[in-house]
Amino acid sequence: MDALMLSRLQFAVATFFHFIFVPLTLGLSILIAIMETKFVRTGDEEYRRLAKFWGKIFIINFAVGVVTGITLEFQFGTNWSRYSRYVGDIFGSILAIEATLAFFLESTFLAVWIFGWKRLSPKLHCLSIWLVAFAANLSALWILMANAWMQHPVGYTLRNGRAELTDFLAVVTQPFGFQIYFHTLSGAYILAGFFVMGVSAYHLLRKQHVAFFTKSLRMGLVFALIFSLAEVVQGHIHGAEVAKIQPSKLAAMEALWDTQANAPQTLFIIPDEKNERNLVEFGKIPGALSLLAYHSTGATVKGLKDFPKEERPPVALTFIAFRVMVALGFFFALVTVIAWLKRNKLADSPRLLKLLLYSIPLPYIALQAGWIVTEVGRQPWIVWGLMKTKDAVSPIAASQVGISLTAFIVAYSLLGATAFYLIAKHVRRGPEPVRGEG
Amino acid sequence: MLETIWFLLWGVLWAVYFMLDGFDLGLGTLMPVVAKTDTERRLVYHVMGPFWDGNEVWLITAGGVTFAAFPTTYATMFSGLYSALMLILFALIVRGVSFAFRDEVNSPRWKCVWDTCLVVGSFLPALLLGVAFANIFRGLPIDQEGIYQGTLFTLLNPYGLAGGILFVLLFLVHGALWLAVKSSGDLHDRAAKLLPKLWAALLVMAVIFLLTTRRATFLYDNYLANPVLFLILAVTVAALVMIRVYIAKGSWWRAWFASCVTIVGTVLFGVVGLYPKLLPSSIDPAFSLTAFNSSSSPLTLKIMLAVALTFVPIVIAYQAWVHHVFRHKSGEEDLEHEEGY
Numbered sequence: 001m002d003a004l005m006l007s008r009l010q011f012a013v014a015t016f017f018h019f020i021f022v023p024l025t026l027g028l029s030i031l032i033a034i035m036e037t038k039f040v041r042t043g044d045e046e047y048r049r050l051a052k053f054w055g056k057i058f059i060i061n062f063a064v065g066v067v068t069g070i071t072l073e074f075q076f077g078t079n080w081s082r083y084s085r086y087v088g089d090i091f092g093s094i095l096a097i098e099a100t101l102a103f104f105l106e107s108t109f110l111a112v113w114i115f116g117w118k119r120l121s122p123k124l125h126c127l128s129i130w131l132v133a134f135a136a137n138l139s140a141l142w143i144l145m146a147n148a149w150m151q152h153p154v155g156y157t158l159r160n161g162r163a164e165l166t167d168f169l170a171v172v173t174q175p176f177g178f179q180i181y182f183h184t185l186s187g188a189y190i191l192a193g194f195f196v197m198g199v200s201a202y203h204l205l206r207k208q209h210v211a212f213f214t215k216s217l218r219m220g221l222v223f224a225l226i227f228s229l230a231e232v233v234q235g236h237i238h239g240a241e242v243a244k245i246q247p248s249k250l251a252a253m254e255a256l257w258d259t260q261a262n263a264p265q266t267l268f269i270i271p272d273e274k275n276e277r278n279l280v281e282f283g284k285i286p287g288a289l290s291l292l293a294y295h296s297t298g299a300t301v302k303g304l305k306d307f308p309k310e311e312r313p314p315v316a317l318t319f320i321a322f323r324v325m326v327a328l329g330f331f332f333a334l335v336t337v338i339a340w341l342k343r344n345k346l347a348d349s350p351r352l353l354k355l356l357l358y359s360i361p362l363p364y365i366a367l368q369a370g371w372i373v374t375e376v377g378r379q380p381w382i383v384w385g386l387m388k389t390k391d392a393v394s395p396i397a398a399s400q401v402g403i404s405l406t407a408f409i410v411a412y413s414l415l416g417a418t419a420f421y422l423i424a425k426h427v428r429r430g431p432e433p434v435r436g437e438g
Numbered sequence: 439m440l441e442t443i444w445f446l447l448w449g450v451l452w453a454v455y456f457m458l459d460g461f462d463l464g465l466g467t468l469m470p471v472v473a474k475t476d477t478e479r480r481l482v483y484h485v486m487g488p489f490w491d492g493n494e495v496w497l498i499t500a501g502g503v504t505f506a507a508f509p510t511t512y513a514t515m516f517s518g519l520y521s522a523l524m525l526i527l528f529a530l531i532v533r534g535v536s537f538a539f540r541d542e543v544n545s546p547r548w549k550c551v552w553d554t555c556l557v558v559g560s561f562l563p564a565l566l567l568g569v570a571f572a573n574i575f576r577g578l579p580i581d582q583e584g585i586y587q588g589t590l591f592t593l594l595n596p597y598g599l600a601g602g603i604l605f606v607l608l609f610l611v612h613g614a615l616w617l618a619v620k621s622s623g624d625l626h627d628r629a630a631k632l633l634p635k636l637w638a639a640l641l642v643m644a645v646i647f648l649l650t651t652r653r654a655t656f657l658y659d660n661y662l663a664n665p666v667l668f669l670i671l672a673v674t675v676a677a678l679v680m681i682r683v684y685i686a687k688g689s690w691w692r693a694w695f696a697s698c699v700t701i702v703g704t705v706l707f708g709v710v711g712l713y714p715k716l717l718p719s720s721i722d723p724a725f726s727l728t729a730f731n732s733s734s735s736p737l738t739l740k741i742m743l744a745v746a747l748t749f750v751p752i753v754i755a756y757q758a759w760v761h762h763v764f765r766h767k768s769g770e771e772d773l774e775h776e777e778g779y
Contacts (some may be wrong), residue, residue: 062538063537067534095505099502104753112488114487
């Protein structure tokens with residue numbers, strides 16, 4: 001393989017791994033902040049134990065998220081130097097702003113929260129976890145605005161052989177960026193909600209720490225329910241926006257080859273990219289795609305054949321990832337609605353608890369699938385319409401990247417296994433004993 | 439003008455990063471020498487605990503600012519120093535998680551693994567960042583296209599290695615002083631006993647480095663052209679001497695501050711000497727990347743300047759507050775509170 005392919009793999013590995021750990025921290029930080037606020041308001045010791053129990057899981061996730069995040073920032077320079085030179089004027093400044101505004105705040109106040117239980121007043125201590133939650137979510141906003149610019153570059157002009165900034169506000173407030181932000185954030189909150197529900201279900205199934213985990217489950221459920229429902233609606237609006245801005249991505253998401261009015265949505269397809277057709281199509285809903293994308297069944301949707309071959313994204317991967325994401329999205333809405341209807345007898349519904357427990361991995365899969373749709377669907381562009389991925393790679397030797405990629409895979413596997421082991425260990429052990437009893 | 443301001447800000451951000459992360463990189467490297475028991479090792483982690491992550495964000499910011507203000511330099515520097523940077527990255531990865539993972543399992547072997555990660559993960563970045571900066575001072579084989587024409591081993595020349603050792607010693611002194619400030623009992627005594635020796639080694643290395651800099655680099659050109667700039671060097675050397683004076687008096691905080699000045703002074707000495715070059719080319723000076731030929735557009739530089747001048751002081755303010763909150767010495771009672779990771 002050449003340096004390009006290896007660099008792409010390396011970036012994919014690094015992003016996917018980073019994105020296993022970060023989404024949980026986005027939502028969990030808010031839940032912990034709510035728990036601690038309840039503790040400060042009511043003085044109920046159980047809420048303090050809740051904040052501490054979930055806080056430990058947060059810390060482990062955060063640690064892995066941080067160290068794998070640095071890797072990503074550095075990789076733009078190490079592996080994508082041509083890209084960095086071309087877009088640094090805009091993209092680099094957004095990353096720098098993210099570090100200055102958000103990441104400092106998050107890292108500094110997380111340490112205050114961890115070490116400050118005895119040194120700060122309860123209110124100030126609680127404020128520090130709110131700052132962590134705020135900063136984590138603010139950090140995501142900047143990062144996703146940077147990504148949105150790669151999907152839909154705005155506020156720039158081509159000058160001196162690169163993209164130069166002309167309108168800062170246009171870059172950092174572009175509506176498509178907020179779509180991406182809310183979509184990703186809702187996904188992350190669903191993940192956090194399901195994680196909390198699943199872990200709680202584990203203990204409730206064993207009839208241990210029942211009061212403690214009933215409270216947890218309730219909070220996770222409210223969170224997951226709100227954002228699962230919101231995601232269905234938002235996902236639709238988001239998709240319609242993609243149809244306008246990135247039509248070739250939409251065509252790949254739906255494996256639609258021929259431009260047509262009244263375009264159908266097909267539930268299941270096996271695409272055959274070589275022959276520009278689908279081998280198997282099953283469950284065609286006529287007009288559905290036109291309706292969803294352009295709010296009218298008669299609207300014309302452009303098919304893949306009308307894009308030059310070298311400007312089409314990989315179809316099968318984009319299509320499958322999109323189907324997986326959407327199916328899981330509806331599943332989350334369904335499960336949370338059922339759980340909500342049974343919210344008062346959850347502890348006595350072992351089947352539902354088991355379902356919640358085994359659902360823990362699903363939002364992770366949904367988020368990774370969503371990321372595939374976004375990034376693979378953007379190909380062959382690294383910056384939509386401006387720069388192709390193949391023109392962005394550093395002039396480095398393939399052997400260098402081969403070695404570092406191998407090292408990443410080994411190190412991240414070990415790191416992931418260790419983090420998983422520690423979280424599982426902590427979850428199984430359950431909360432710390434009530435003060436005065438242990 | 440904007441380019442010059444950003445050049446200085448770039449140097450200051452790197453200097454602040456080394457000043458702050460320097461003490462925990464140094465102390466992490468020093469841990470096996472100063473901490474003999476598990477409790478002592480936990481205390482070493484504990485005196486770094488509330489600070490190390492906030493310190494490391496300065497590296498991300500320094501990197502991010504290089505990307506934002508001087509994208510062409512960022513591109514050449516990071517892709518050219520590929521292997522060195524990857525080593526630093528892996529070191530920082532294993533080091534970062536060792537803080538969170540170490541005390542999660544109560545087994546000596548488990549702890550030993552993470553202690554090793556801390557030591558190696560602290561030593562390697564200290565050494566390699568020193569090697570990288572000394573090589574930047576010396577000039578990198580950058581061609582006309584701004585492409586680095588060397589390997590990892592190109593960097594391991596005598597001057598580069600001298601820079602690496604200098605950084606390691608600077609950080610060892612800095613870290614030992616931090617431990618002397620933040621601990622009591624055996625830990626404090628060992629740090630105090632070690633410091634005169636570490637300082638002597640640092641002095642020798644600093645002299646060697648200053649002398650070889652004259653032969654290996656063009657850094658002194660700016661100073662000879664503007665002799666008033668020699669003040670930077672004078673302050674740095676004076677601070678280095680004051681470290682020893684305060685060590686002898688047992689004024690640990692003051693010695694640590696003198697060490698801060700020494701580190702910042704050392705970095706600024708190099709950066710001011712470099713101006714306006716960010717990456718001098720050893721192939722042909724004309725191929726060098728400078729603050730002027732590698733910078734972002736004026737608009738980006740202006741916006742970033744507004745952001746930096748607004749938010750960096752805020753960051754400094756709340757990080758100073760954190761130092762105030764955790765100003766106490768760490769003792770065994772802190773470990774029992776279940777505070778910390």
